[in-house]
Amino acid sequence: MKTRNQAKQKSQSTGEDDMSRKSGHGTKTGTLANTSQVGVNKFLKQAGSRRSRGLKKQDSYTLNCDSADKGKEKHVKVDSNGQNILEASGSKNSSPLNTNDGSPQQAKPELEDVMADSDWEDGSNPNSNSEYNHSDLINKDITIEFESSPGTTKRKPIRRASAEEKEVAELVHRAHLLCLIGRGRLIDSACDDPLIQAALLSLLPSNLLKLLEATNLTVDSLTPLVNWFHSNFHVRISTIEKSFQLAISRALETHEGTPEELAALSVALFRALNFSTRFVSILDVASLKPDADKCDDMSEGRKLGKGVFSSSTIMVTQSNEASTSSGKHTAPIGADTKIASEAPTKASRQRKIKKSGQSRTISRDTDSPIVDQSNEKKMDPSSKGSKRRGDIEFEMQMEMALSATAAQTSECNIDNDVKSSNISSSSLSPFKRLKKIKFEESQEISTAFGSRKSGAPMYWAEVYCTGDNSTGKWVHVDAVNAIIDGEHKVEAAAAACKTNLRYVVAFAGQGAKDVTRRYCAKWYKIASHRVNSTWWDAVLLPLKELESGATEGTHTMSNNVKSDERTYLEDMELETKALTEPLPTNQQAYKSHHLYALERWLTKYQILHPKGPILGFCSGHPVYPRACVQMLHTKERWMREGLQLKVNELPVKVLKRSIKVNKGKVPEADEDDENDSVGPGGTVDLFGKWQTEPLCLPSAENGIVPKNDRGQVDVWSEKCLPPGTVHLGFPRIFAIAKKLKIDYAPAMVGFDFRNGRSIPVYNGIVVCSEFKNTILEAYAEEEERRGAEERRKNEAQAISRWYQLLSSIVTRQRLNNRYAEGISTQPLSDIQKTNDTFHHHDPSEDVTEPISDQANEDVGQPDVVLRPLFEEDHEHVFLTNDTGSNVGSSIRTKRCQCGFSIEVEEL
DNA sequence: TTGTCATATCGAACTTTGATCCCT
DNA sequence: CAGGGATCTTTGTTCGATATGACA
Secondary structure, eight states, X not given: OOOHHHHHHHHHTHHHHHHHHHHTOSOTTOOHXXXXXXXXXXXXXXXXXXXXXXXXXXXXXXXXXXXXSTTOEEEEEEOTTSOEEEEETXXXXXXXXXXXXXXXXXXXXXXXXXXXXXXXOOOOOGGGSTTOOHHHHTTSOOOOOOSSOTTTOOSOOOOOOOHHHHHHHHHHHHHHHHHHHHHHHHHHHHHTOHHHHHHHHHHSOHHHXXXXXXXXXXXXXXXXXXXXXXXXXXXXXXXXXXXXXXXXXXXXXXXXXXXXXXXXXXXXXXXXXTOOEEEEEEOOOOOSSTTHHHHTOHHHHHHHTSHHHHHHHHHHHHHHHHHHHHHHOSSOHHHHHHHHHXXXXXXXXXXXXXXXXXXXXXXXXXXXXXXXXXXXXXXXXXXXXXXXXXXXXXXXXXXXXXXXXXXXXXXXXXXXXXXXXXXXXXXXXXXXXXXXXXXXXXXXXXXXXXXXXXXXXXEEEEEEXXXXXXXXXXXXXXXTTTEESOHHHHHHHHHHTTOOOOOEEEEETTEEEEOHHHHOSXXXXXXXXXXXXXXXXXXXXXXXXXXXXXXXXXXOTTOSXXXXXXXXXXXXXXXXXXXXXXXXXXXXXXXXXXXXXXXXGOOTTEEESSOOOOOEEETTEEEEEGGGEEEEEOHHHHHHTTXXXXXXXXXXXXXXXXXXXXXTTOGGGHHHHHXXXXXXXXXXXXXXXGGEEEOOOOOOBTTBOOOOTTSSEEOSSGGGSOTTEEEEOOTTHHHHHHHTTOOEEEEEEEEEEETTEEEEEEEEEEEEGGGHHHHHHHHHHHHHHHHHHHHHHHHHHHHHHHHHHHHHHHHHHHHHHHHSTTSOOHHHHHHHHHHHHXXXXXXXXXXXXXXXXXXXXXXXXXXXXXXXXXXXXOOOOEEEEEEEEOTTXXXXXXXXXXXXXXXXXXX
């Protein structure tokens, strides 16, 4: 039975649940394999339902399946799970059409269940008419009617994500995070490769090698090194090698590589020079919110390979849509409709982006080849020309990006304005060129490349600089773009490329540390896009230790700051940053801000206490620290938390109770209620936590359990137990207490909703602690007795059924013998033979033994009872000693030799 | 372009302490 | 006739979060 309370607990403990599973002592079924399976199943199910969502929109579809089942018309019905279920009219042996979705191993009974259980949407299907002649339509084309033509479907159906979809999105998010952490560690360890480090050192000009001897590393001393790296290594888009180790070696050889590889090389170089260096990466992870990928987070789709098609295919198919789709796609109407309706908006959006100049950069993404390949695959061979033009476009963009980054290096002024920091004046000319090309090209080549929000700084290094002062700090070094100490620019640059800066993780020594705070000024914007921090912290905890262990003192030993202090100082720095976020300028940001609060955005059950200090003003409204926001509850609610109100506390807030609650009960009083609802019973008094104290219930005295006015104890938690009492949550235990005449109270543990009302749920009893052992012992004894009794009953029933079975066999044989002479007498002789072998048993011997023993050793007991069956006109005779009885029970089983038995209770 | 506001919608939380019939 | 067990049915409201669109 699921009580509301339990359900609530379950929902609240989702985070911990995962943690406990992770640590191995979770639920019984919480093995890693099971957990994974559950997650994967959800995902697959989700995928299936997503695919069919388009179909679901229509009422029902019919299609001709000539190849599959010639001459038979099938009605495709799509159930809520996305499985296509076919009914072949007039044919019983129809089988599910083997479409892509749905589970092929689905058994037939299940299928029937699905058909029975699913809510069929009523469709105006003429074929369902029994008078309908099937042959008439066999060769006719099927017309599919859309409710509105694709061109006019402007308004998107607003469908909000369900809880399940959210859960799946979160699972994907988590899994993706783990993968990206794994990737980061892989790269980090590649940066430690001594061969690569040595090779890099060998390339370094001698003047830069002096850095090896540098005692106090400063930001300025890094500049020539970074400039050298920037001028010697260049960005290439694709990578050929599959292993990162090989890829980085190749990048080292060719002086070209993906941004990821180059960033790794820079890290390796810094490490070769004995700098404490981390490899830092933005984890561009799949969105935590369902369906966010397709609208605002295309990079995530890109990373996952999920959005790749949705972005690239549309661009290409847009032009060929008419020619390709009409012939092939008859079934997946919904999907095509969706694409068709979405394509224009996307294209326009991308054009918008381009116009605003945000497509300045090249794709530095490692996954770009995937995108390109998929583009190629999706493209028609005939559209090869457009691909070429795409290449030209891409080259242009690359050139543009390089010039842009070069310009950035020279004049990296601190500018919060995204556009101005990214598009320097020198980069305008290639941008114009690109625009011109785009203008000249027909729309079909369009934006396949520019659509991707690429070019965001994704990888860089952090070098620990002791500098002139004694404290030192981690310095952002983006060698690929030749930016040093530009941590404040990262957020803007990422935002310009529509990349969310949700997770920035620094890797070192196989460990990892979340350093998002360093780069993120507006935490409130990303907070809701990050996973449950409990889980994330638990994941990072061991990695953080590894990381801090690795970054200790690899630099010169002369610095004053010790390694653990270094970690501590950085933690403090990040913490400080977290606590000193600037006040947002828009009011809505205060709604869910973790640091600040406006009174107007407080919820019904919240209050400011104490009301101050005022940290500032936003549009004239005072801003208070979020820490002053306190939750309010009713007296009863606090009781559940194990708290009670202090004496003489007045409610800090009084809410009007909803009128409608009483409406149903007192229909006559409607008008009165509406007019004046503020009565003593019409209000809810709310109290803050500061008005409460630990619950102090009357303690048990003289073996009497203090009960509430309902004669029970509400056991919301252990805290709610009166002192000196224990909760014994066992079934039927109240009977023991009753029997022993020990005072007890039923333990109510929650409510269950049935018949539209809440029903209390009880679980065991509450008794005084001194009786605990007595009751438990008696309970164990009683349960044992009950168990034995149940066993005895089961066995007696088994025996009885054996008797009945064998009797009926014998009877049947006898009838056969009598009325069907000559037909297979063999079985009878077998049975008789069996009987004969047991004939030496004396029936009176058996009854002296307990029945349970008989049943175990000699289940059938046919020898005793079968013989009399052959006698005609049998009357049951219950011998006085032929009874079985259980010790301590007044029930006796009387048994006739024929097998008939009856239970009687002796008075 | 961004912020604000209104509106719509969904999910979550909260609410809260049986009645009746049938069999033994 | 008492007592125990099975069965009945599956609320309704409010609030918060979020998406969307209009407008400044």
